[in-house]
Amino acid sequence: MKHFYIERVDQAIDQLKEVLIRHQESDGRWNFCFESGTMTDAYMILLMKLLEIDNEPVCRLLVERILSKQTKDGTWKLYADEKEGNLSATIDSALALIYAGVKNERDPELKKAREFIRIQGGAQKAGSLTKVLLSLLGHMKWSDIPKIPVEFLLLPIWSPVNFFDFVGYTRVHVAPILLVADRNFSVELKGKSRADQWLPSVSRISDFSHQDIWADDEMMAALSSLPFSREEMHEKAVRFGERFLLKRIEADGTLYSYFTSTFLMVFALLSLGYKKDHPILRRAVQGLISMLYKLKEGAHLQETTSTVWDTSLILYALQEAGMKADHSAVKRGLQYILKRQHTKKGDWAIRNPGVLPGGWGFSDTNTINPDVDDTSVCLRALAPSVRSDQYQDAWVRGFRWLLSMQNRDGGWPAFEKNTHKAWLRLLPYKDGRPVWGDPSTADLTGRTLHFLGTVMGWTTDNPVVRRGWSWLYHHQRLDGSWFGRWGITFIYGTWAALTGLAAIGIPRHHPTVRKGIRWLLSIQNEDGGWGESCLSDVKKKYVPLKASTPSQTAWALDALIAFYDQPTPEIQAGVKCLLRLLEREGWETSYPTGAGLAGQFYIHYHSYRYVWPLVALAHYRNKYGP
Numbered sequence: 001m002k003h004f005y006i007e008r009v010d011q012a013i014d015q016l017k018e019v020l021i022r023h024q025e026s027d028g029r030w031n032f033c034f035e036s037g038t039m040t041d042a043y044m045i046l047l048m049k050l051l052e053i054d055n056e057p058v059c060r061l062l063v064e065r066i067l068s069k070q071t072k073d074g075t076w077k078l079y080a081d082e083k084e085g086n087l088s089a090t091i092d093s094a095l096a097l098i099y100a101g102v103k104n105e106r107d108p109e110l111k112k113a114r115e116f117i118r119i120q121g122g123a124q125k126a127g128s129l130t131k132v133l134l135s136l137l138g139h140m141k142w143s144d145i146p147k148i149p150v151e152f153l154l155l156p157i158w159s160p161v162n163f164f165d166f167v168g169y170t171r172v173h174v175a176p177i178l179l180v181a182d183r184n185f186s187v188e189l190k191g192k193s194r195a196d197q198w199l200p201s202v203s204r205i206s207d208f209s210h211q212d213i214w215a216d217d218e219m220m221a222a223l224s225s226l227p228f229s230r231e232e233m234h235e236k237a238v239r240f241g242e243r244f245l246l247k248r249i250e251a252d253g254t255l256y257s258y259f260t261s262t263f264l265m266v267f268a269l270l271s272l273g274y275k276k277d278h279p280i281l282r283r284a285v286q287g288l289i290s291m292l293y294k295l296k297e298g299a300h301l302q303e304t305t306s307t308v309w310d311t312s313l314i315l316y317a318l319q320e321a322g323m324k325a326d327h328s329a330v331k332r333g334l335q336y337i338l339k340r341q342h343t344k345k346g347d348w349a350i351r352n353p354g355v356l357p358g359g360w361g362f363s364d365t366n367t368i369n370p371d372v373d374d375t376s377v378c379l380r381a382l383a384p385s386v387r388s389d390q391y392q393d394a395w396v397r398g399f400r401w402l403l404s405m406q407n408r409d410g411g412w413p414a415f416e417k418n419t420h421k422a423w424l425r426l427l428p429y430k431d432g433r434p435v436w437g438d439p440s441t442a443d444l445t446g447r448t449l450h451f452l453g454t455v456m457g458w459t460t461d462n463p464v465v466r467r468g469w470s471w472l473y474h475h476q477r478l479d480g481s482w483f484g485r486w487g488i489t490f491i492y493g494t495w496a497a498l499t500g501l502a503a504i505g506i507p508r509h510h511p512t513v514r515k516g517i518r519w520l521l522s523i524q525n526e527d528g529g530w531g532e533s534c535l536s537d538v539k540k541k542y543v544p545l546k547a548s549t550p551s552q553t554a555w556a557l558d559a560l561i562a563f564y565d566q567p568t569p570e571i572q573a574g575v576k577c578l579l580r581l582l583e584r585e586g587w588e589t590s591y592p593t594g595a596g597l598a599g600q601f602y603i604h605y606h607s608y609r610y611v612w613p614l615v616a617l618a619h620y621r622n623k624y625g626p
Contacts, residue, residue, distance in 0.1 A: 411440020
């Protein structure tokens with residue numbers, strides 16, 4: 001039986017390698033879709049209407065995808081098992097179709113969507129970004145949304161409360177919102193009357209909606225040491241916000257390489273008097289259009305590209321599966337990621353001074369916003385070549401940057417160290433709490449420890465590793481699982497933590513490991529696989545999907561393989577299920593297993609159905625093969 005599985009595993013590994021090699025582009029990259037819900041598609045349609053850009057082919061493709069995602073109940077969902085529909089996604093998508101002239105308020109399906117919105121409590125119950133959109137389009141009043149005075153931008157970084165307490169990817173969203181809210185800025189697009197007729201009446205958001213988070217007087221008192229009048233202070237804050245945005249525009253014209261921040265930047269600059277045909281705005285739109293990814297049904301405007309992430313993961317997986325570092329596909333891929341290593345400082349250096357740039361970012365155009373996960377996986381991909389004395393300089397810069405990013409508490413964040421202040425949790429936007437700061441997480445900490453253990457050979461004798469191990473030990477949940485911030489959710493976090501612990505030498509009989517393994521085995525499906533709902537991310541407790549997905553099955557398997565010298569019946573059942581899943585097409589294959597913002601943004605990585613099964617099967621074969 002053991003060798004039967006090995007033979008089938010070998011065949012699956014070869015097939016996965018062949019598929020991936022076929023997908024590689026001439027410059028070495030892998031360009032898979034970073035697919036989320038319909039929000040970005042809807043917002044792109046609205047943006048083109050706003051800027052009077054006549055690009056009918058792009059609009060048609062976006063509309064086609066939005067229509068394809070509508071349920072028979074007239075709603076839109078973020079994931080297949082989301083009950084009834086998603087309020088924000090339904091509002092965003094329906095408004096885009098109305099403004100595009102594709103549907104009107106009398107459409108039967110949109111009537112169903114309208115009733116769903118009404119039953120859910122109306123637009124005031126939608127996510128914060130949808131409320132901002134409604135304010136920008138004149139469907140809500142800015143006075144109905146709690147806001148921070150724009151002078152907040154001027155609070156010095158040494159202040160107990162300041163703008164730079166937010167993590168970078170949040171700052172580039174908050175700054176343009178502060179600017180447009182300060183000016184009560186809104187636009188009126190053609191079709192607004194139809195949208196107004198369709199949208200259920202909007203009432204106050206909450207009991208505190210009539211109040212600002214900080215009163216103007218309180219903000220001015222905090223800034224009283226500065227020798228400027230109130231009017232001068234306000235003008236300086238506005239100009240600070242403008243410069244902040246302009247300095248973080250990437251070469252492709254986008255702000256921080258994100259769609260949503262770029263979308264908000266366009267409105268902010270318009271509120272400051274920029275003309276619709278201003279070169280900065282035109283270049284921003286072209287940068288966004290370059291992120292369009294054609295699919296079977298229309299096309300998707302990606303929130304960002306995942307090119308560096310996908311390419312480095314695939315290079316790592318291929319080499320784990322036996323591909324040599326001198327293989328042409330590996331060499332081309334490494335040349336691509338080497339060109340994407342960062343050479344200039346970004347906002348990460350504010351709390352990490354004195355460290356040279358050397359990390360990697362997530363997307364193809366990202367040059368100033370590196371992250372820990374991309375950096376560690378790029379270093380893994382480079383490791384076999386570095387052992388043969390290649391790419392030493394790039395390796396050293398990346399490795400030093402990675403180590404420098406460890407938080408005071410011993411764990412690792414994603415983008416910026418030590419940015420998890422308590423006051424951020426007091427903000428009234430509950431849906432934004434996961435993105436205000438950048439705390440240590442089990443997935444980032446576990447995966448960094450895995451790199452340090454497997455590539456560097458470090459164990460708990462090393463103080464860096466010991467602090468990371470201590471963080472994981474103290475953040476395990478009572479049931480044995482760990483919460484994963486950037487994947488779904490407890491399977492992802494537990495896999496990252498357990499494989500990290502195995503790599504640094506924590507034995508299977510350790511109570512922490514035993515509890516983690518026991519939890520994984522307790523949630524194994526009858527078909528031998530694993531599957532977890534995105535609802536886990538919302539409820540912050542494990543919710544079974546009642547189906548198995550390729551990536552989640554691969555994660556759980558990989559964690560078990562890391563600790564068992566011989567394949568157990570549970571591992572064998574998992575491998576059998578994973579092999580079946582590789583031959584299947586269905587909603588389980590495209591179920592989103594990447595996390596962005598709880599209840600509002602989830603990602604289906606098109607690469608995950610290949611890369612994570614390849615990693616798990618390679619580890620299975622390498623450990624248990626003849």
